[in-house]
Amino acid sequence: MLDSEDSEEETKQEALPGTSWNELSIIERVGLNSVEMSEKDLETAFCQIALAFRCDRYTLRQRLQAEEHARNLAEENIQLELTRGKETLETLKGLCLDxxxxxILQRLELSLDILSGTVERIFxxxxxxxxxxxxxxxxxxxxxMVAHVDNLRRRHDRHVAALDEAKKIIQQQNSWTMDPRVSPGL
Known part of the structure; x- marks a missing residue:
């Protein structure tokens, strides 16, 4: 039985064939969505993601400023339209005598006030x-990246264990050759 995260992954993977390569995130490009990756594939993906992070760092400040500017502009435009609507409503109030x-205009004013608060919450x-x-x-x-580091740690531990074993063997061989009671032919 698939949990919601697994089914969401499958849905995304099914949608990928119609998606162009440029629209895919670096994660999807390197195949992070696949369940099992070989150690070599994991290392390759790690290198690609590390490079992507380095590249993104160069443009992050400009992209952040551009997005903040676009957001601020959208907020200002909505606030301006709400203000204009309220001003028009005030003009109508002055003209309306019954x-x-x-x-009706009071309800409209209340709706504009509610809309203003709702827009703020949406932002x-x-x-x-x-x-x-x-x-x-x-x-x-x-x-x-954590999976890659875990692989590196396991590899390091295996190498350390093999090195320790080799040291023990060399020490044993050295002690045998240094011991006069042990004949060299054994």
Whole structure:
């Protein structure tokens, strides 16, 4: 039985054939989504992701400034339109003399106030959502990097154990050749 994360992965993988290579993230390009990777594939993917992080670092400040500018501009435009709507509503209030239309304009004013607060919450939520999406992308890359480091650690431990074993054998051989009671032919 697949959990929701596995089924989401399969859905993404099924959608990939129609996606162009340039639209794929570096994680999808190096095949991090595959369940099992050989040590060599893992090392290759690690190198590619490390290079991608280095390259991204060069343009990060400009991209961040551009995105902040676009967000600020969108917020300013929405606030400007809300302000214009409120000003138009105030103009209508001055022209409207009967109570029934005044009540309608009051409801419209309340709706504009609610809309203003809702837009502010949407801005905040969108920013948090963007941060969570980025965290998910980075989390996959970090997962691959941790797996690579674990492989390196295991390889290092095997090499250390083999080196220790070789040292013991050499020490034993040296002690045998140094011991006059042991004949060299044994």
């Amino acid at each position: 109570s029934e239309r005044s009540k 905040n939520t969108a920013e948090v959502l963007g941060a969570v999406h980025q965290e998910a992308r980075v989390s996959r890359a970090v997962e691959l």
